[in-house]
Amino acid sequence: MKKIFVFFPDGVGLRNFAFTKFKEIGEKKGYQITYWNNTVFSLKEQLGFDEIKIENHKTHPLTPLYSRIRKHIELNVSQKKFNDKVYETYKFPFSYKGVKNILRTLFIRFLIGFNSSENGILRIRKRINALERSTSKYQYCKAQLQKHKPDLVFCTTQRATQSISALLAAKDLKIPVVAFVYSWDNVPKAMQVVEADFYFVWSDLMKEEVLKYYSFVKESQVFVTGTPQFEPHYDSSLSKDRATFFNENNLDVSKKYICFSGDDETTSPLDQYYLEDLAKAVRNLNLKGENLGIIYRKCPVDTTTRYDEVIESYKDVIAVLDPLWKPAGKNWNEVLPTKEDLGLLHNVCAHSEFVTNVCSSTVFDFVAHEKPCIYFNYEQPQLKKGIRDIGQNYKYVHFRSMPSQQAAVFCTNKNDLEKQVKQILDHKLTNVADGKKWYEIVAGKKPTQASLIIWDAIDVLLKKQN
Known part of the structure; x- marks a missing residue:
C-alpha cells in the first residue's frame, strides 16, 4: 500500500x-x-x-525578507516581459517608519535592484533554499x-x-x-x-x-x-430544505434574500458602504411591494468592526450569517475553516436569489447553483488619498479570463443598483450562461x-x- x-x-x-x-x-x-x-x-x-x-x-529569520524580494523581482520581470503595468499594482508599499523599517527597506530594494532578471530570480530562490536548509x-x-x-x-x-x-x-x-x-x-x-x-x-x-x-x-x-473547492456545491447530503435552513438561521421564510458576500479590508476597504447601498436599494424595493432581505456573510478572515454601524442601521433588512470559521490564534491566517461551513455556504447559495460583492470568486459558488452575481464597480464618495480604489481589482490578470463582460452583472453606478436588483429578481437580467463559461475556463471542465x-x-x- x-x-x-x-x-x-x-x-x-x-x-x-x-x-x-x-x-x-x-x-x-x-x-x-x-x-x-x-x-x-x-x-x-x-x-x-x-x-x-x-x-x-x-x-529562517531572513526567509520572509527574501520571499518579498523574490516576489517583487518576479513582478518586475513580468512587467518588463509583458509590457504591462498591472504587475505594479500587485506590490505592497515599502515602509519607512522608524530606523528598523528604513534599514529593512533599503536592504530589500538593494537586492531587488541587483537581481531584477530571470537569473536574479533563480539566485534569490537558491538563497531562500540555502537559508531554509540551514x-x-x-x-x-x-x-x-x-x-x-x-x-x-x-x-x-x-x-x-x-x-x-x-x-x-x-x-x-x-x-x-x-x-x-x-x-x-x-x-x-x-x-x-x-x-x-x-x-x-x-x-x-x-x-x-x-x-x-x-x-x-x-x-x-x-x-x-x-479544484475540490467547489465540490461541496454538488453534494446533496449538505442540502437543507428552505423551511429548515431559514428556521435554523432565524430567516423570514416569506422573504427573498440577496447574499452580500463581504471582502477583506485590503481588497475592498470601503466594503461596508456597498452593503449600505444594497440595503437602501432593498428598502426602496420593499416600499414598492417587494419582500426582500439581505444575508450578510462576512469574509471569514475579516475581524474589523467596519460593518457594524450599517448592520445596526439596516437591521430591518440585513440578517447576519457569519461563516463557521474558528480563530486558532491571533493572526488572520490562523482563522481556520470548519467542515460545518461547507454546508452553510452550500445552503446560502441555494436559498439566496443571487450574490453581490466586490470581485470575489463567490461568483463561481453561486453559478454552481445557477444563481447570478452583481459585482460592484463604482467609487464610493468616501474614497480619498491613501484608500485603495476597488476598480483596480477588475484590471488584474485573472479577470482577463472572463469570456465576456456578461460573465458577471457589473454595477458601475450606484444609481443603477436598485434597477439591476429588480431586473435580476424579474429574470430580465442574468450572468449565469456566460458565468458558467467563465467558471469552466477558471475551474476546469469537471x-x-x-x-x-x-x-x-x-x-x-x-x-x-x-
Whole structure:
C-alpha cells in the first residue's frame, strides 16, 4: 500500500483536502493517507484522521525578507516581459517608519535592484533554499520523512513560506513532491513560493499561466486536475430544505434574500458602504411591494468592526450569517475553516436569489447553483488619498479570463443598483450562461470530479516512479 503525506503548511487547504471527500476517495483507491500537519488544527482530534504534527514552525529569520524580494523581482520581470503595468499594482508599499523599517527597506530594494532578471530570480530562490536548509525545521522534517517513508508528498498550497524547508527535505530524500496551486489569482501575482517536482492546477488556463511565468517548469510537470473547492456545491447530503435552513438561521421564510458576500479590508476597504447601498436599494424595493432581505456573510478572515454601524442601521433588512470559521490564534491566517461551513455556504447559495460583492470568486459558488452575481464597480464618495480604489481589482490578470463582460452583472453606478436588483429578481437580467463559461475556463471542465482526478494523477506519477 502506497503511503501519501497530505501536507498542510497552513490552514487554507483544510476545506479542500480535509473536509471534502478527498481522503475517502484516496483510501478507496488503496492509498494510506497521513496528514503532515503544520497547523494548530488537530486532524486527529477533530476528524479522527492519521496525522503527524510538525511542532517546529521556525523558518529562517531572513526567509520572509527574501520571499518579498523574490516576489517583487518576479513582478518586475513580468512587467518588463509583458509590457504591462498591472504587475505594479500587485506590490505592497515599502515602509519607512522608524530606523528598523528604513534599514529593512533599503536592504530589500538593494537586492531587488541587483537581481531584477530571470537569473536574479533563480539566485534569490537558491538563497531562500540555502537559508531554509540551514534551519532546525529542515532537519526536524527530514527526520520525520526518514522515519515514516512516504511515497509522495502532496502539498495543499504553493504559497506558504512555512512549506519550504519541509518540501526541500522531501526533495533531498528523493521523495516526489506535488504542489497544488491554491487559488485562481495566485499565478500572475507571483505567489509560487515552493519549487515542486509536479504542479496540480485548476484548468488549462492555469497550466498556461504556470508555464508562462515560470520558465524553469516544464509542461510534463503540470497536471490539470480542477479544484475540490467547489465540490461541496454538488453534494446533496449538505442540502437543507428552505423551511429548515431559514428556521435554523432565524430567516423570514416569506422573504427573498440577496447574499452580500463581504471582502477583506485590503481588497475592498470601503466594503461596508456597498452593503449600505444594497440595503437602501432593498428598502426602496420593499416600499414598492417587494419582500426582500439581505444575508450578510462576512469574509471569514475579516475581524474589523467596519460593518457594524450599517448592520445596526439596516437591521430591518440585513440578517447576519457569519461563516463557521474558528480563530486558532491571533493572526488572520490562523482563522481556520470548519467542515460545518461547507454546508452553510452550500445552503446560502441555494436559498439566496443571487450574490453581490466586490470581485470575489463567490461568483463561481453561486453559478454552481445557477444563481447570478452583481459585482460592484463604482467609487464610493468616501474614497480619498491613501484608500485603495476597488476598480483596480477588475484590471488584474485573472479577470482577463472572463469570456465576456456578461460573465458577471457589473454595477458601475450606484444609481443603477436598485434597477439591476429588480431586473435580476424579474429574470430580465442574468450572468449565469456566460458565468458558467467563465467558471469552466477558471475551474476546469469537471468541477464535481476534482478530488478523483487528483488521485488519478497521483496514480500516474507513482507508476512513473516504479
